Amino acid sequence: xxxxxxxxxxxxxxxxxxxxxxxxxxxxxxxxxxxxxxxxxxxxxxxxxxxxxxxxxxxxxxxxxxxxxxxxxxxxxxxxxxxxxxxxxxxxxxxxxxxxxxxxxxxxxxxxxxxxxxxxxxxxxxxxxxxxxxxxxxxxxxxxxxxxxxxxxxxxxxxxxxxxxxxxxxxxxxxxxxxxxxxxxxxxxxxxxxxxxxxxxxxxxxxxxxxxxxxxxxxxxxxxxxxxxxxxxxxxxxxxxxxxxxxxxxxxxxxxxxxxxxxxxxxxxxxxxxxxxxxxxxxxxxxxxxxxxxxxxxxxxxxxxxxxxxxxxxxxxxxxxxxxxxxxxxxxxxxxxxxxxxxxxxxxxxxxxxxxxxxxxxxxxxxx
Amino acid sequence: xxxxxxxxxxxxxxxxxxxxxxxxxxxxxxxxxxxxxxxxxxxxxxxxxxxxxxxxxxxxxxxxxxxxxxxxxxxxxxxxxxxxxxxxxxxxxxxxxxxxxxxxxxxxxxxxxxxxxxxxxxxxxxxxxxxxxxxxxxxxxxxxxxxxxxxxxxxxxxxxxxxxxxxxxxxxxxxxxxxxxxxxxxxxxxxxxxxxxxxxxxxxxxxxxxxxxxxxxxxxxxxxxxxxxxxxxxxxxxxxxxxxxxxxxxxxxxxx
Amino acid sequence: xxxxxxxxxxxxxxxxxxxxxxxxxxxxxxxxxxxxxxxxxxxxxxxxxxxxxxxxxxxxxxxxxxxxxxxxxxxxxxxxxxxxxxxxxxxxxxxxxxxxxxxxxxxxxxxxxxxxxxxxxxxxxxxxxxxxxxxxxxxxxxxxxxxxxxxxxxxxxxxxxxxxxxxxxxxxxxxxxxxxxxxxxxxxxxxxxxxxxxxxxxxxxxxxxxxxxxxxxxxxxxxxxxxxxxxxxxxxxxxxxxxxxxxxxxxxxxxxxxxxxxxxxxxxxxxxxxxxxxxxxxxxxxxxxxxxxxxxxxxxxxxxxxxxxxxxxxxxxxxxxxxxxxxxxxxxxxxxxxxxxxxxxxxxxxxxxxxxxxxxxxxxxxxxxxxx
Numbered sequence: 001x002x003x004x005x006x007x008x009x010x011x012x013x014x015x016x017x018x019x020x021x022x023x024x025x026x027x028x029x030x031x032x033x034x035x036x037x038x039x040x041x042x043x044x045x046x047x048x049x050x051x052x053x054x055x056x057x058x059x060x061x062x063x064x065x066x067x068x069x070x071x072x073x074x075x076x077x078x079x080x081x082x083x084x085x086x087x088x089x090x091x092x093x094x095x096x097x098x099x100x101x102x103x104x105x106x107x108x109x110x111x112x113x114x115x116x117x118x119x120x121x122x123x124x125x126x127x128x129x130x131x132x133x134x135x136x137x138x139x140x141x142x143x144x145x146x147x148x149x150x151x152x153x154x155x156x157x158x159x160x161x162x163x164x165x166x167x168x169x170x171x172x173x174x175x176x177x178x179x180x181x182x183x184x185x186x187x188x189x190x191x192x193x194x195x196x197x198x199x200x201x202x203x204x205x206x207x208x209x210x211x212x213x214x215x216x217x218x219x220x221x222x223x224x225x226x227x228x229x230x231x232x233x234x235x236x237x238x239x240x241x242x243x244x245x246x247x248x249x250x251x252x253x254x255x256x257x258x259x260x261x262x263x264x265x266x267x268x269x270x271x272x273x274x275x276x277x278x279x280x281x282x283x284x285x286x287x288x289x290x291x292x293x294x295x296x297x298x299x300x301x302x303x304x305x306x307x308x309x310x311x312x313x314x315x316x317x318x319x320x321x322x323x324x325x326x327x328x329x330x331x332x333x334x335x336x337x338x339x340x341x342x343x344x345x346x347x348x349x350x351x352x353x354x355x356x357x358x359x360x361x362x363x364x365x366x367x368x
Numbered sequence: 369x370x371x372x373x374x375x376x377x378x379x380x381x382x383x384x385x386x387x388x389x390x391x392x393x394x395x396x397x398x399x400x401x402x403x404x405x406x407x408x409x410x411x412x413x414x415x416x417x418x419x420x421x422x423x424x425x426x427x428x429x430x431x432x433x434x435x436x437x438x439x440x441x442x443x444x445x446x447x448x449x450x451x452x453x454x455x456x457x458x459x460x461x462x463x464x465x466x467x468x469x470x471x472x473x474x475x476x477x478x479x480x481x482x483x484x485x486x487x488x489x490x491x492x493x494x495x496x497x498x499x500x501x502x503x504x505x506x507x508x509x510x511x512x513x514x515x516x517x518x519x520x521x522x523x524x525x526x527x528x529x530x531x532x533x534x535x536x537x538x539x540x541x542x543x544x545x546x547x548x549x550x551x552x553x554x555x556x557x558x559x560x561x562x563x564x565x566x567x568x569x570x571x572x573x574x575x576x577x578x579x580x581x582x583x584x585x586x587x588x589x590x591x592x593x594x595x596x597x598x599x600x601x602x603x604x605x606x607x608x609x610x611x612x613x614x615x616x617x618x619x620x621x622x623x624x
Numbered sequence: 625x626x627x628x629x630x631x632x633x634x635x636x637x638x639x640x641x642x643x644x645x646x647x648x649x650x651x652x653x654x655x656x657x658x659x660x661x662x663x664x665x666x667x668x669x670x671x672x673x674x675x676x677x678x679x680x681x682x683x684x685x686x687x688x689x690x691x692x693x694x695x696x697x698x699x700x701x702x703x704x705x706x707x708x709x710x711x712x713x714x715x716x717x718x719x720x721x722x723x724x725x726x727x728x729x730x731x732x733x734x735x736x737x738x739x740x741x742x743x744x745x746x747x748x749x750x751x752x753x754x755x756x757x758x759x760x761x762x763x764x765x766x767x768x769x770x771x772x773x774x775x776x777x778x779x780x781x782x783x784x785x786x787x788x789x790x791x792x793x794x795x796x797x798x799x800x801x802x803x804x805x806x807x808x809x810x811x812x813x814x815x816x817x818x819x820x821x822x823x824x825x826x827x828x829x830x831x832x833x834x835x836x837x838x839x840x841x842x843x844x845x846x847x848x849x850x851x852x853x854x855x856x857x858x859x860x861x862x863x864x865x866x867x868x869x870x871x872x873x874x875x876x877x878x879x880x881x882x883x884x885x886x887x888x889x890x891x892x893x894x895x896x897x898x899x900x901x902x903x904x905x906x907x908x909x910x911x912x913x914x915x916x917x918x919x920x921x922x923x924x925x926x927x928x929x930x931x932x933x934x935x936x937x938x939x940x941x942x943x944x945x946x947x948x949x950x951x952x953x954x955x956x957x958x959x960x961x962x963x964x965x966x967x968x969x970x971x972x973x974x975x976x977x978x979x980x981x982x983x984x985x986x987x988x989x990x991x992x993x994x995x996x
Contacts, residue, residue, distance in 0.1 A: 024912070028919045036926055041936040042666075042750050048935070089793060090965040092955055095935070108784060115787050122792035123962040125803050126666045127933050132790045133757050139786045147784050156687070156732065156763050156770075159739045160756055163713060168749030185918070193911050201830070278644070280910045281823055285648050288815060288918070293656055293808070297663045302931045304751060307665050315659070326716070333747055336714050433839050436996050454995065455841055463839040467832030473641050474634065485630025486840050540839075 007212060007220040015224050025190070029182045029232050030239065036178050037244045040302075041170045044072050044130050049096045050088055052079035059105035059114075063142055067098070072134050089121050096120045096131045164333045175240040176328035177301030180321040182236065183259070184266050184295055187229045189287040191270030195221055196283040199274075214363060222267050229263040240332075249335030258331065258345065262324045265348050268355035269320070275362035295321050323347050384411045386538055386569045387432065392441035394427055401427040403592045405441070409538075409571060414564050416583030417573040418616065424592040425573040426466065426542055432571070433463050433540050446537050459487075462531035462539040466546065470527055472516040476507065479515060480530060487534035494533075501529045521552030528559055532568070539563065541572040545579065557582050577613040586612070588619055595619050627842060631850025635824075639854060649820070649858060650865070653812035657805065657866055658873060664804040664931070668754050672700035674709045674718035679728035683770075687724070687740075690766045696758050713745050720744040720755060794879075794962050802877070805870040806957040807930040809863065814950060815921065817859035817893050822900035822913045825851055830909060838994040848901055848989045856893050863889055867961075879964030885957070888970070891977045892953040896924075898984030899949075905991040924950040949980050 015021055049067075053060050067073050076094045079085065088094050099117040101107070108114040118135050122128035165172045195218070198204040207217050237255070240246040248255060270287070277283035296302060298312065299321035305313055316322050323344040330336045338345070387409035394402040401424045409415045417425045430436040432445055434454040443450040446460040470479045477498070484494035502508045505525055515523060524544060531539055541560075545553045557579070564570050564584075572583070580586050581600050588596040588603075596603055596619060600612055609615045640646065673691060677684050691697045700718045703709060712718040723741035725731070732738040742759060746752035795802050828834040837847065863886070870876040900917055907913045926932075927941060928950035934942060945951040952973045959965035967974070 021912070024915045024919070028915070032919070032922060035923060035941075039927055039937045039941045040932050042932045043753075043936055044933075045936045047933075086793075090959065090963050090969045092959045092963075092965065092969065108786065112784050113787060115789065118788055118790045120790065120792050121963075122795040122798055123803065123958050124933065125792070125795055125798035125800055128792050128795070129798060132792070133754075136788050136790070137757070139788055143784050143786055156738055156740050156767060158742055158756070158759055158763055160742045160744060160759075162744055162746035162749075162752055165746040165749060165752075168746055168752060170749055173748045173750075189914075189918075190911075193914065197909070197911060280914075281820075281827070282644055282648075284819065284823065284910070284914050285645070285652075288819065288914075289648065289652050289656065292815075292918075293660055293811065296925075296931070297660045297808075303664050303666065304748060307667050307669055308663050312659070312663050316663070329747055330714070330716075334714050340715050434995055435835060435838055458839055458841045461839065463836065465832060465835045467835070469833050469836035471634070471638065471833060473638050478634070478637055482630055482634045483836075483840070485633075486627050486837070486842050488627070488841075 003212060004216045004220065007216065008223045011220050012224045012227075015228070025186065025228055026232065026235075029186065030235060032182060033175075033178055033236055033239055034243065037171055037175060037240070040174050040178075042126075042302075043168070043170060044127070044134060046074050047072060047095045047127070047131055048076040048093050049073045049098060049131075050077050050079050050085075050094045051075060052082065052085070052097060052099045054102040055100050055104035057103075057105035059108055060100045063100075063139065066142055067135065067138055070134070070138055072131075072138075085119060094121070095124075095127060096135065098135065169245075171240075171244045172246055172333060174301070175236075175244060175246045176325050176332065177299065177321075179233070179236045179240070179328065180262070180299065180324045181295050181301060183229055183233060183263055184291060184321055185287070186232060187225060187263050187266035188270040188273065188291060189284070190228075191222055191225050191267050192273035192277065192283040192287055193280055194225075195271065195274035196277050196280050200279050215360075218271055218359075218363070222271065225270075226263060226267060229266070230260060233259045233263065246332060248332050250331035251337065254338060255328075255331045258324070258327050258341070258348075261345065261348050261352070262320070262327075265320055265352040265355065268352050268359060272355045272359040272362070275359050294319055298322065300325050320348060320351050385409065386411050386446055387415075387571070388442070388444045389432075390442040392428065392431065392443060393439045394424075394431060394436070395439045401592055402431075402438075405594055407587060407594060407597055409569060411537075411569055412564060412567050413584040414560060414570045414572065414582065416580050416586040417571065417589065418575065418577070418580050418586055418612075419573075419589035420575060420620065423589040425589055428589075429540055429542055429571065429573055433461060434458055459534075460537045462534070462536040464527050464531040464539070464541050464544055466542045468523060468527065470515045470523065470530060473514060475514055476502075476511045476518075476526060479526075480533065483530050483533055489534060497533055501533070505529060521548045521555075524548055524552070525556060525559060528556065532563060536568070538569040538571060541570065543573055543575065545574065545576065553579075577611070577616055580612040580616075588616060590620055627846045628850050628853075631842075631846065632853055635850065635854040639858070645820075649816060650862065653816060653862055654865055654869055657808050657812060658869065660808055661801050661804045661870075661874065664808070665800040666750065666754075667798075667800060668696060668751065668758070671697050671720065671755055671758070672718045673697055674712045674721045675699050675702035675724075676704060676706060676709050676721060677702060677724045678704065678726045679724045681729035683729040683732060684724045687766060688722075690762055691722070694758070694762055697762075709743075713743065716745075718745075719751075799874075801870075801874040802962060803958070805866075805874055805876055806961050807954060809866040809870065810950065810953055810957050811925055811930065812866065813859045813863050813889075813893070814896055814924070814953075816862055817855050818896045818900035818921065819914065819917055820858070821851060821855040821897045822904040822917050823910050824855070824904075825901060826904040826907055826910050826913045829904075844992050844994065845989050848985070848992060851901060852894070852897050852985075855897055856890065859893050859897075860886060860889060876961065878961050880960035880966070881964075884967055885960045888953070888956045888960070888974070888977065891974070891981055892949055892956075895949045895977060895981035895984050898981060898988050902984055902988035902991055905988055905993070924948050927951065928954045930954055946976070947980065949977065952977050952980075 051064060053064070068075055079097065082099070085097050097119045099119065101115045104114045116139065118132050120128035120132045162168060198207065208214065237248070241248055273283055273286050277286060298316040298319050301321070305316050305322060308316065327341045327344045330341050385408045390406050392402055392405040393400070405428060417429065419425045427436065431438045432443070434450065434457055438450070445457045448456045450457065480498045481494065484497065489497065502511055507522065507526065510518065528541065528544060545556055560570055574580065583600065585597065585599050586603060587594050598606070603615050604611065607615045607618050609618060675688060677688065688699065692699055701712060709721045713721060721743040723743065725739070725741065728738055744752045744755055792798055867878065871878060899920065903916050904913045907916065927937070927945055928948055934945060934951065956970055956973050959970065
């Protein structure tokens with residue numbers, strides 16, 4: 001046992017002595033969280049539009065002013081011809097063109113009806129759709145105000161309350177995702193690489209002939225990363241809370257316990273990868289290709305899982321971060337207890353044990 | 369007349385000095401790896417660099433090869449200044465490092481083709497050298513085998529031959545026989561003798577004291593200093609020792 | 625020049641001999657693209673409603689059936705128990721609670737106006753907003769219908785209306801796959817190129833073969849270029865395969881010139897591979913290279929506008945994006961592939977990529993030391 005602690009100590013020294021590694025392990029996650037917390041947003045702001053106003057009357061100018069003061073749009077230019085639209089879209093800057101028909105104001109006044117054409121650049125379909133939605137929203141708003149006293153009979157008006165995130169901040173959605181991603185990658189990637197490194201450089205053999213048991217060797221290699229990841233998790237939650245104002249409505253203890261469970265799971269995954277990979281390059285590739293993109297795309301970090309095709313929803317359920325993100329959202333934002341996340345917790349536990357069993361089996365067969 | 373003769377002698381001597389080192393110092397931070405080394409190496413000799421691990425042998429050799437820059441000192445290799453003409457030096461030297469340096473995932477032939485290529489050998493010249501070399505090493509039938517499949521001794525001999533592929537004046541060998549069996553070691557030294565006989569200068573580091581006996585002249589380094597430099601016979605006489613092992617032990621003890 | 629050819633020959637021999645890496649280099653990225661492209665959609669399909677109908681009148685039932693008839697909404701459960709409703713929100717079973725007040729029908733008749741309470745799970749703000757706009761759409765069509773019926777009209781038209789005709793250009797079906805395929809392909813190509821290239825160089829350091837190269841008269845630029853080209857070629861191959869696959873599998877329209885796309889691709893890759901090489905000239909171990917490259921990758925990817933629009937980012941981030949090669953390549957990929965933009969449309973991107981490429985490449989040549 002004493003020998004084991006000696007070994008763990010050595011591993012700690014290895015990592016903590018090297019300033020560069022330390023900087024990487026602490027600086028990077030924090031920098032990423034700060035950066036992504038402020039940068040990753042999917043709401044519309046300052047989208048560049050062009051307007052082709054064939055009427056140029058009071059009404060169109062009022063509508064234009066209303067559009068531009070909404071905060072969603074800024075005017076890139078006024079167009080003079082319908083033929084310019086394609087060229088301007090090809091430049092890539094302008095995302096939407098609004099075309100008012102001629103005599104717009106007069107038609108609206110005389111006939112109560114006027115036409116406007118909204119042309120969205122749908123090469124980004126999400127953006128295109130949102131922009132068109134916002135534009136029609138503003139047009140409707142204008143009309144409703146204009147009708148003013150003309151009372152429209154029989155209205156059912158929606159009274160909406162946004163739960164858990166009243167200001168509709170995208171940070172609320174992304175902080176749990178970023179946290180899951182960073183922990184996953186640091187824990188799984190770093191352990192897999194550090195163990196494979198010993199294999200590649202031949203030093204693993206030396207450790208294996210030492211009186212340490214294989215299990216102890218692995219535990220010793222993993223221990224520092226466990227410590228590191230826990231500290232990282234603390235820091236991330238703290239920054240999320242203090243800098244971005246993401247609340248922790250639920251129990252902090254439960255949150256920590258779940259986080260440690262997730263870290264353990266990721267470490268076991270890392271060990272499992274390292275038993276399969278012969279070189280660091282392979283370990284890196286598995287961790288990166290198999291973990292990074294799926295973690296971003298399939299976990300519900302950016303794109304909601306329930307929108308995906310059935311087959312992908314199945315695939316996403318073997319992605320550990322998916323469950324962790326649900327747990328984080330529940331505890332941090334909704335303030336629910338274990339009662340609402342026991343299923344996800346069990347899944348993470350099951351994953352941890354599967355990874356451990358596979359790793360131990362692989363490790364043993366290699367030794368024999 | 370006598371003066372004239374003396375003068376020619378000194379001239380030939382300078383011409384024959386392929387490596388000149390004067391007051392070479394190398395520091396890593398506050399640690400001094402080489403404490404003012406001064407020595408010359410003559411054309412065609414086997415010059416041995418002896419010392420315990422960490423005595424500063426490899427550091428000095430890496431500086432001579434241009435892999436590391438000295439902190440101070442005047443050094444020429446093959447007549448070229450080490451500070452200004454590093455790339456010219458590189459055309460004239462061969463180097464075999466402690467770490468095995470052929471590509472394990474390429475065949476013998478592919479390695480030869482690659483190194484021949486970067487040294488700018490013409491294709492016909494390279495093929496000629498390759499055939500010659502494989503015949504001498506009796507490795508003709510393994511030329512399409514991966515390096516990783518060869519025994520260590522073969523790899524070492526091959527690495528040595530590859531280091532001489534471009535016909536350098538001087539060959540630097542950093543502990544070339546580490547980890548190989550005595551028979552292969554003997555064969556390896558035969559290769560070294562042959563190269564020296566062909567006019568190559570061999571600069572070799574080792575910590576095997578019996579190998580020191582094979583050298584024309586030997587330098588013994590202790591703690592970054594040169595403690596002795598002479599032919600093995602003279603050293604044994606000077607220290608009143610039976611073999612080089614004893615010389616080394618006496619020197620090392622004298623210091624500590 | 626001959627020297628570079630020899631280095632290239634050596635690198636290719638090594639790459640193609642590595643039977644573990646080869647499938648990873650070519651197969652894995654393509655499979656990933658095929659799968660992951662389907663994941664990236666904001667399209668709302670099923671919004672689950674928990675209904676609390678305290679009115680249970682004909683009007684309220686009709687309203688509910690209006691929601692049920694919409695392809696977006698689905699009544700998940702109904703109950704009078706508000707606590708139960710809130711639980712369904714907590715457990716993620718329902719996306720919103722629709723609360724119809726007790727006097728719904730009578731208030732509507734008496735006041736001509738009545739409120740409908742909606743409690744939306746807004747953790748995903750974007751989704752919440754979409755839900756809200758769908759609800760509004762359904763309500764306004766319902767309103768019109770009710771007015772027409774109650775007033776005995778065939779159709780009700782408000783006194784003033786602006787008819788908006790919306791057209792979606794370049795992707796009229798709003799197919800997400802067309803949008804994501806070029807983006808994901810760009811990421812994969814970048815990962816393959818940058819990581820393989822950087823790790824390859826530092827691996828020679830770790831094994832020690834780099835020393836042997838450093839005592840040869842090989843020139844610094846020859847070495848760097850020799851290391852760069854193989855991975856550039858591989859990455860371009862991946863790009864070609866990927867585009868072909870996207871064309872076959874998703875029917876991705878390739879509107880612009882392929883030559884232009886690959887020309888830009890080459891420029892872009894020289895930049896990111898140069899960065900990868902620069903990192904590896906500074907680092908000592910593959911682990912370090914990996915982690916630092918990973919850091920840059922993450923930033924480049926998430927700020928590059930692949931998943932979230934660059935326009936929504938704060939101004940300083942948009943300024944920072946001026947040095948982000950992925951930002952430019954992303955734009956080029958999408959504009960050339962989907963809109964058929966030509967060279968003259970992308971001059972700014974062209975100049976920026978050239979500058980970025982030159983900077984990173986010169987940095988790596990400068991930082992590569994034959995003598996330590």
